[in-house]
Amino acid sequence: MLEAKNLSKSYGSHKALNNLNLTIGPGEIFALLGQNGAGKTTTINLFLGFIEPTSGIALINGISVAENPQETKKHLAYIPETVMLYPNLTGLENLEYFSSLAGFDYSKQDLSELLATAGLQNQAFKQRLGGYSKGMRQKVGIAIAVAKKAKVLLLDEPTSGLDPKASNEFSEILKNLTLHGTAILMATHDIFRAREVASRIGIMNQGHLQSVLDAGSISANELEDLYLKTV
Amino acid sequence: MHFKFIRIIAKQEWLSIFRIKTPLALYSVLLALMLLATFTGWQYVNTFNKQQAQAREEVHDHWMNQPNRHPHRVAHYGYLVFREKSPLSFFDFGLDSYVGNSVFLEAHRQNTVNMSEAGFSNGMLRFGQLSMASVFQLLIPLFIIFIGFQTIAGLKQNGVLKILLCQRASYYDILIGKTLGLAAVSWALFLPLLFTALIGGVFLLNGNITPQTGLNIGILLFSYGLYLFIISMMVVAVSALSSSGANSLVVSVLIWILCFVIIPKGAQTLGNYLFQAPDKIAFEHSIEEEISKEGDSHNPDDPHFAELKNKTLKKYGVDSVQNLPVNYGALVMQEGENISSGIFNRHFDQLIKTYKAQNSIATILGFLDPYLAMRNVSMSISGVDFETFSEFQKQTEHYRFNKTKNLNEIHLTQIDYKNDRDQKVGQSNWQQMAEFSFKPFSLSQTMKNSLWGFISLILWTLSGFFVLQYISTLRKYQL
Numbered sequence: 001m002l003e004a005k006n007l008s009k010s011y012g013s014h015k016a017l018n019n020l021n022l023t024i025g026p027g028e029i030f031a032l033l034g035q036n037g038a039g040k041t042t043t044i045n046l047f048l049g050f051i052e053p054t055s056g057i058a059l060i061n062g063i064s065v066a067e068n069p070q071e072t073k074k075h076l077a078y079i080p081e082t083v084m085l086y087p088n089l090t091g092l093e094n095l096e097y098f099s100s101l102a103g104f105d106y107s108k109q110d111l112s113e114l115l116a117t118a119g120l121q122n123q124a125f126k127q128r129l130g131g132y133s134k135g136m137r138q139k140v141g142i143a144i145a146v147a148k149k150a151k152v153l154l155l156d157e158p159t160s161g162l163d164p165k166a167s168n169e170f171s172e173i174l175k176n177l178t179l180h181g182t183a184i185l186m187a188t189h190d191i192f193r194a195r196e197v198a199s200r201i202g203i204m205n206q207g208h209l210q211s212v213l214d215a216g217s218i219s220a221n222e223l224e225d226l227y228l229k230t231v
Numbered sequence: 232m233h234f235k236f237i238r239i240i241a242k243q244e245w246l247s248i249f250r251i252k253t254p255l256a257l258y259s260v261l262l263a264l265m266l267l268a269t270f271t272g273w274q275y276v277n278t279f280n281k282q283q284a285q286a287r288e289e290v291h292d293h294w295m296n297q298p299n300r301h302p303h304r305v306a307h308y309g310y311l312v313f314r315e316k317s318p319l320s321f322f323d324f325g326l327d328s329y330v331g332n333s334v335f336l337e338a339h340r341q342n343t344v345n346m347s348e349a350g351f352s353n354g355m356l357r358f359g360q361l362s363m364a365s366v367f368q369l370l371i372p373l374f375i376i377f378i379g380f381q382t383i384a385g386l387k388q389n390g391v392l393k394i395l396l397c398q399r400a401s402y403y404d405i406l407i408g409k410t411l412g413l414a415a416v417s418w419a420l421f422l423p424l425l426f427t428a429l430i431g432g433v434f435l436l437n438g439n440i441t442p443q444t445g446l447n448i449g450i451l452l453f454s455y456g457l458y459l460f461i462i463s464m465m466v467v468a469v470s471a472l473s474s475s476g477a478n479s480l481v482v483s484v485l486i487w488i489l490c491f492v493i494i495p496k497g498a499q500t501l502g503n504y505l506f507q508a509p510d511k512i513a514f515e516h517s518i519e520e521e522i523s524k525e526g527d528s529h530n531p532d533d534p535h536f537a538e539l540k541n542k543t544l545k546k547y548g549v550d551s552v553q554n555l556p557v558n559y560g561a562l563v564m565q566e567g568e569n570i571s572s573g574i575f576n577r578h579f580d581q582l583i584k585t586y587k588a589q590n591s592i593a594t595i596l597g598f599l600d601p602y603l604a605m606r607n608v609s610m611s612i613s614g615v616d617f618e619t620f621s622e623f624q625k626q627t628e629h630y631r632f633n634k635t636k637n638l639n640e641i642h643l644t645q646i647d648y649k650n651d652r653d654q655k656v657g658q659s660n661w662q663q664m665a666e667f668s669f670k671p672f673s674l675s676q677t678m679k680n681s682l683w684g685f686i687s688l689i690l691w692t693l694s695g696f697f698v699l700q701y702i703s704t705l706r707k708y709q710l
Contacts, residue, residue: 048397050710070401078397084389086243088250100239101398144394 001025002047002152002183006056009042016042018207019056024200026151026181029174031194031215034204035231040187042207044154047185048078060152077150081157083141087130091115091140094129099147106147118143119169135166142173153177155186159193171197191227195220203230236400237408244382244412254378258420261366261374268363269428272321277436283313283332295662299655302642303564306338306635312627312667314344317614318433318444319451323364325615334624336631336667338638339567341518341575343511344624363428364609367455368602369491371421372462376483379413379466384479387710402703406467410699413463418456426452443674447612454612457688458605464695465601471702494600495593502589508582518571518578525570539566553648560651561642568639572632579628583621590617597687604687611681614671618680623669630667637664 002024009017017039024030032040045051046058049069058065060072085094095111106114115125118139129137138158145153153174159167167190174184174197188194194201198215203226210230218226248254290311297305314332331344383406386392396402429448433440440448466483473479509517525535543562544550552559597604610616638661646654672680702708 045710048393050393050396050706052706073397074399076397078394080390080393082390083394084391085394086247086391088247089243097239097243098394098398101236101395101400103399141394148398 001059001061002030002185003059003062004043004046004056005059007043007046007053007058008055009039009046009051010054015207017046017053020209022202022209024183024185026183027178028200029178029184029186029198031198031201032185032187032204033189033191033194033201033227034187037206038204038231039207040204041156043204044078044156044185044187047152047154048076049073075150076152076154077145077148078154079138079141079145079156079158081160082134083137085129085137085140085144088128090126090128091120091132091136092125094140095143095147098144102148104147104149111147114143114147115140118146118173135162138162138166138170142170146177151182153182153184155184155188157188158186159188159190167193191224192220195223203227205231232407233400233404236404237411240400240405240408241412241415244409245415248378248412248416254374254416257374257377261370262424264361264370265363265366265424265428268361268366269321269432272324272362273432273436276316276321279316279332280436283315286311286333287313291666295658297658297661299657301652301655302638302646302660303338303561305661306638309335309337310631310634310667311335312630314623315669317619317671318437318441319429319447319613320615321432321436322362322429322451323609323613323615324362325364325610325613326617326620327615330620334627336627336634338564338635339571341572341579341628341631343515344620344627363425364613367421367425368458368605368609371417371459372491372602373487375413375417375459375462375466376480376487378416379409379463380470380479380483381476382409382413382467383470384473384476385470387473388475392709396709402709403700406471406699406703407696409470410460410463410467410695413466414460417459417463421459422452422456425455446674447614447677451609451612454605454608454685454688457692458601461601461688461691461695464692464699468695468698468702471699471708490600490602494596495603495606498593498596498603499589502592505592506585506588508585508589514578514582518575521574521578522571525574536563536566539563555648557643558646558648558651560648561639561646564642565636565639568632568635572628576628579624586617586621594683597684598690601688601691604684604691608681608684608688611677611684614677616680619672622672626669627667634664 002022004020004022007017007020007022008015020039020043022030032043034040042051046053047060047065049065049072052066061075063072063075065072086097089097092108092111092115095115096106099106099111099114112122112125116122120136120139120143124132124136129140132140141158159170162170171193174186178184178199186194186198195215195218200212201215201218201223202212203210211226213223213226290313294308294310297308300308312334314334316327320327334344335342383392386395392405395405400408426448429451430440433444433448437444465486469483469486470476470479473482539562540552540559543555543559544552547555547557549555593603594607597607607616611618641656641660645656645660678685
């Protein structure tokens with residue numbers, strides 16, 4: 001479970017994030033919409049513990065991120081916009097490396113299954129990552145996140161640059177994860193995808209969370225109108 | 232710290248280095264350089280040893296084949312002593328090329344060591360010879376910089392570090408793992424080579440490996456291993472502090488220039504400036520001046536020798552030197568010897584002290600610059616350091632003094648005062664004298680000479696762990 005209480009981050013006089021209050025429960029996907037610089041990545045970095053809040057608190061499963069970054073990292077997984085792993089290693093080796101650093105000791109069989117679940121085609125498992133397309137790398141990123149068995153998933157524009165098919169597959173995998181009680185926070189530019197996959201949508205502008213709506217209660221066109229009005 | 236994670240990260244670092252071709256190309260260049268350096272060093276020492284052996288034999292033959300002679304003529308005949316190269320001098324040249332190789336030993340005169348390679352050789356040497364040790368000390372760190380500058384900074388640039396830090400391994404585990412991986416690669420590539428070259432080189436030069444040399448080789452391997460680890464730590468630390476690979480490379484190379492060129496040159500200049508040593512002519516001149524003040528044995532009215540004469544006459548209860556049971560001329564000669572030798576030793580000790588003070592600057596700067604610390608350790612262990620050289624000079628003076636004293640003794644007891652110059656003694660008298668052989672430092676003395684170097688290397692290692700730990704706690708170096 002993810003929780004932000006009056007969470008703010010300033011760089012000098014510039015407020016990157018202003019008084020964010022947000023709770024994302026198990027099985028919920030929250031999509032953060034907003035322009036570049038609206039504060040989406042700052043929010044994710046605060047939950048990851050890479051930056052310290054100026055005021056307020058970010059909690060993961062009730063634990064303060066700023067105080068116990070090492071502890072909260074156990075519960076979360078992160079997929080960036082572009083998953084750049086080790087190009088000299090194969091997909092399977094990359095997954096093996098990252099999951100072993102998460103403290104898991106999967107067999108080759110388990111690892112292959114994880115990659116298959118993430119939607120990577122069989123013949124790519126033993127090819128070097130350097131030759132992968134962006135979508136294929138993203139799938140390895142998902143497999144790494146899933147392998148960690150994290151109950152909290154933080155995604156920073158995970159579908160940007162993916163072709164529609166890959167993007168659609170990605171949405172399906174996320175929905176699947178929520179069935180197992182994963183709480184997902186996803187920053188994105190993709191209004192259509194956000195409405196498709198998310199349970200709730202927040203629109204951010206200049207560090208403020210301007211509005212929060214239920215994805216089911218709004219059409220894509222209405223959402224786009226609201227978005228354009230907000231930013 | 233999780234050793235399991237550290238091991239996984241180190242292994243991954245190792246694998247990814249060996250999967251790229253550039254490090255291997257760089258390695259082959261270094262390999263060729265090292266083989267060349269070892270071979271030329273080895274060949275040089277081998278030729279040198281052969282020439283020295285031949286010259287030593289010749290000098291010895293001349294000495295042994297002197298006809299029956301007056302002992303004082305033998306004392307003036309002189310004897311040439313050669314400095315032997317230490318068994319490991321083909322690996323590290325140290326000061327060997329710059330200090331002299333032979334010293335002429337004669338009565339009354341304390342000659343300093345003469346004839347160095349640098350004094351006679353052409354330009355090549357003045358540019359600095361390339362020894363295997365200098366490849367290890369200077370170029371392998373550059374190699375580690377090239378294979379390691381990206382190690383953290385590159386991961387920051389492509390965002391992998393963030394994913395890595397979201398696993399369970401801590402940033403400190405990652406930094407230590409990366410350091411170990413880099414160090415392991417450099418160990419695997421270079422230490423077996425060092426071991427083979429040292430064992431093979433010593434064996435080919437001497438035909439055997441004494442336990443002390445074997446132990447020295449072990450110490451060298453250990454300290455170079457530690458050195459490469461320290462360099463790996465520095466490279467990882469710089470990479471972790473840099474936001475991009477390009478920055479990391481520039482900063483690492485700047486540090487390399489600072490530590491490997493500027494500080495060592497500065498240490499030398501500063502040492503010479505703070506503790507000025509007289510040049511050779513001034514040094515010898517001041518000794519001569521002091522000796523001439525002490526008394527002239529050839530002047531019968533000299534007060535010092537007049538007193539010696541009175542004392543000797545009283546001791547034997549006779550009224551003239553002609554009636555002494557011993558040869559008074561020899562007695563005077565030995566007294567002169569005692570005086571000049573005492574003065575020389577005092578001046579020489581003073582000079583050595585000045586040089587040591589100069590060198591102490593480099594020792595102190597070793598705490599700022601691991602290269603200086605390693606260079607000092609390597610020179611001491613290889614027996615090519617300043618201590619070994621001054622020990623050689625000391626032992627030759629000691630040998631010269633005893634030899635002259637021995638001849639004066641023969642003069643004193645076997646030559647009558649009357650018609651002194653017309654008498655001779657048999658050649659067996661000097662043929663029995665022992666040949667000079669240089670006794671190198673014992674292991675404990677060597678360790679004592681390089682103690683500060685070792686302490687700085689160990690301090691560098693410990694503080695490296697602290698610095699990496701500190702960097703790992705700062706959030707701004709994680710993004």
